[in-house]
Amino acid sequence: MSRTDDVVNGIRHMILSGELSPGERLPVEKDLAERLGVSRGSLREGVRALSILGVLDTRQGDGTYVTGLDVSRLLAPMGFVVELQGEGQARHVHAIRRLLETEAVRLAASRIPDEAVAEARALLDEAAALLDTAPDEHERIIEIDIAFHRIIASHTGNPVLAGMIEALAGRTVRERLWRSLREAGADRRTHEEHLAIWRALRDRDPDVARVRMANHLLGVEESLLDLGDEAPPVGAAD
Numbered sequence: 001m002s003r004t005d006d007v008v009n010g011i012r013h014m015i016l017s018g019e020l021s022p023g024e025r026l027p028v029e030k031d032l033a034e035r036l037g038v039s040r041g042s043l044r045e046g047v048r049a050l051s052i053l054g055v056l057d058t059r060q061g062d063g064t065y066v067t068g069l070d071v072s073r074l075l076a077p078m079g080f081v082v083e084l085q086g087e088g089q090a091r092h093v094h095a096i097r098r099l100l101e102t103e104a105v106r107l108a109a110s111r112i113p114d115e116a117v118a119e120a121r122a123l124l125d126e127a128a129a130l131l132d133t134a135p136d137e138h139e140r141i142i143e144i145d146i147a148f149h150r151i152i153a154s155h156t157g158n159p160v161l162a163g164m165i166e167a168l169a170g171r172t173v174r175e176r177l178w179r180s181l182r183e184a185g186a187d188r189r190t191h192e193e194h195l196a197i198w199r200a201l202r203d204r205d206p207d208v209a210r211v212r213m214a215n216h217l218l219g220v221e222e223s224l225l226d227l228g229d230e231a232p233p234v235g236a237a238d
Helices: 002-016 029-036 040-052 069-081 087-109 112-134 138-154 159-166 169-182 186-202 206-230
Strands: 055-058 063-066
Touching: 002 040, 029 040, 029 055, 040 055, 063 186, 063 206, 069 159, 087 138, 087 159, 087 169, 087 186, 087 206, 112 138, 112 186, 138 159, 138 169, 169 186
Parallel strands: none
Antiparallel strands: 055 063
């Protein structure tokens, strides 16, 4: 195990034991390095690694702090791992997304507040207007798609589930864009599927919401299988 790993594990232990709390400042570099039995260089490397993971936040001239340990932030690196997968893995990524989001909509259907239902409907109304007047506005339509799914995830009552769904967004958005550009009527079909999901949310019907979401995401998976080797390289649709 490297000295950098010693730093990561040492600070992790300090957080898990309660010695360091979310929002708390780390001891000064000299003291912490001595405490962990590492050089200052190794300490800095470990701190950088934990900063990338969203565990620490270094503030210029102010020191290093434990972040709020927000689940979405901590899970964000998972999205980077997903991005690095080969194109042949796209349908597997979507299969995981389907499992997560069908459970998310089931949970959300029984607890989503009226104002969130109204917010989701406003997004879908905007999408409908774009499809009628500016069907080439793929980027905005996809932004609405993201926001619609995010509303659902945020009302599951499960921040870990919401964070995992958010972490998959980058890859799934690119595949969604490719689908809309290549398949005639894909945006319109997706909109109708979203409306069906929304109606189940409005009616507070978890079982129907789950089925509607599964049907929606199965369509995306099937389109990826149809595209096969024609799918763009990672980052092509950014």
